[in-house]
Amino acid sequence: MVPARSTSDRILVIAFWGQFVGDERRRTPRFPFAASVEVLEKGAGTATSARVTELSLYGCYVEMANPLLKGVQATLRVYAENKYFESQSTVLYSQPSQGMGVGFQNVNPHYLMVLRHWLIEAAQAKFGKKD
Numbered sequence: 001m002v003p004a005r006s007t008s009d010r011i012l013v014i015a016f017w018g019q020f021v022g023d024e025r026r027r028t029p030r031f032p033f034a035a036s037v038e039v040l041e042k043g044a045g046t047a048t049s050a051r052v053t054e055l056s057l058y059g060c061y062v063e064m065a066n067p068l069l070k071g072v073q074a075t076l077r078v079y080a081e082n083k084y085f086e087s088q089s090t091v092l093y094s095q096p097s098q099g100m101g102v103g104f105q106n107v108n109p110h111y112l113m114v115l116r117h118w119l120i121e122a123a124q125a126k127f128g129k130k131d
Contacts, residue, residue, distance in 0.1 A: 028057040035052040
């Protein structure tokens with residue numbers, strides 16, 4: 001098992017119950033996740049609706065027909081399970097006609113708790129609950 005480097009990493013490793021994914025090269029693993037998201041590009045007047053399909057502690061993948069370009073800053077509002085998460089974000093990579101990988105920035109502690117809850121549930125869905 002790879003040792004955790006921070007408190008946030010330890011929380012996610014605990015969620016795996018020792019089932020760390022060896023081929024994951026990100027700071028923390030991404031999990032399949034289905035949610036609605038509103039993407040508001042910095043300086044734009046209207047938000048675009050899309051779908052989150054993968055989630056991690058530091059970002060997510062957003063499926064959308066016209067993704068923003070790499071480096072663009074945006075506000076994300078994610079809705080799932082009668083909960084709401086918001087973060088300032090930066091597009092880390094963009095795949096035309098498919099979607100974009102987005103990194104979260106300066107997440108409010110309240111929203112971080114929502115995110116962690118979703119991640120624990122996603123880990124349980126992927127690996128099963130510990131008996």
